Amino acid sequence: KQEVxxxxxxxxxxxxxxxVLNCSFTDSAIYNLQWFRQDPGKGLTSLLLIxxxxxxxxxxxxxxxxxxxxGRSTLYIAASQPGDSATYxxxxxxxxxxxxxxxxxxxxxxxxx
Amino acid sequence: GAVVSQxxxxxxxxxxxxxxxxxxxxxxxATTMFWYRQFPKQSLxxxxxxxxxxxxxxxxxxxxxxxxxxxxxxxLSTLTVTSAHPEDSSxxxxxxxxxxxxxxxxxxxxxxxxxx
Numbered sequence: 023k024q025e026v027x028x029x030x031x032x033x034x035x036x037x038x039x040x041x042v043l044n045c046s047f048t049d050s051a052i053y054n055l056q057w058f059r060q061d062p063g064k065g066l067t068s069l070l071l072i073x074x075x076x077x078x079x080x081x082x083x084x085x086x087x088x089x090x091x092x093g094r095s096t097l098y099i100a101a102s103q104p105g106d107s108a109t110y111x112x113x114x115x116x117x118x119x120x121x122x123x124x125x126x127x128x129x130x131x132x133x134x135x
Numbered sequence: 136g137a138v139v140s141q142x143x144x145x146x147x148x149x150x151x152x153x154x155x156x157x158x159x160x161x162x163x164x165a166t167t168m169f170w171y172r173q174f175p176k177q178s179l180x181x182x183x184x185x186x187x188x189x190x191x192x193x194x195x196x197x198x199x200x201x202x203x204x205x206x207x208x209x210x211l212s213t214l215t216v217t218s219a220h221p222e223d224s225s226x227x228x229x230x231x232x233x234x235x236x237x238x239x240x241x242x243x244x245x246x247x248x249x250x251x
Contacts, residue, residue: 026178058242063145063226063245063247064244064245065141065242065243065244065245066228066230066242067242111178111179113179121184122171122181122194122230123169123179123181123230123240124181125171125178125179125180126178127176127177127178128178
């Protein structure tokens with residue numbers, strides 16, 4: 023059974039810092055990996071999607087890497103801003119068919135102004 | 136991007152009553168929708184996969200007679216929590232996948248259910 027772990031569980035840093043969020047998964051036979059953002063009481067916003075054949079994806083100040091063989095992914099946030107404060111979720115899709123996602127518990131991020 | 140609308144965003148109900156949550160894909164037809172549940176400080180857990188025109192597929196440990204799923208059209212799936220108990224209080228969220236797509240799923244806003 024696939025399990026996804028995110029470290030740290032919570033992080034508070036001053037504005038402007040670069041930071042790294044970590045995600046690990048137990049079954050390396052994944053189809054893809056996604057990073058989401060969740061704001062309190064709200065739905066999910068997809069940030070980056072990495073296919074199993076890819077090593078990284080970039081969008082603006084966000085960069086996500088994937089090392090499938092070691093079961094790890096990192097989300098790098100450059101020049102953090104207070105608006106980046108949210109919970110960041112890592113999710114993997116294990117099968118190539120109509121399978122749902124397996125989520126980690128998330129990293130609760132606070133960017134101090 | 137694709138939009139998935141979930142309604143209601145929050146609901147409070149009495150123990151023993153039933154609650155229906157709707158999930159709509161607004162600008163695409165979704166043959167497959169997914170229902171997740173999230174307890175406080177826990178990860179989102181897949182409850183069931185909803186397939187248009189056929190029975191839903193439930194994850195292990197999820198009672199199909201308690202969580203009724205209906206996917207009668209290509210744009211609407213509903214989740215009915217029957218005979219709700221306080222332990223059913225949770226955040227329920229749906230996602231939909233456009234036909235032909237096996238990658239990104241689009242999520243609704245979620246529904247906060249409180250059973251009193």
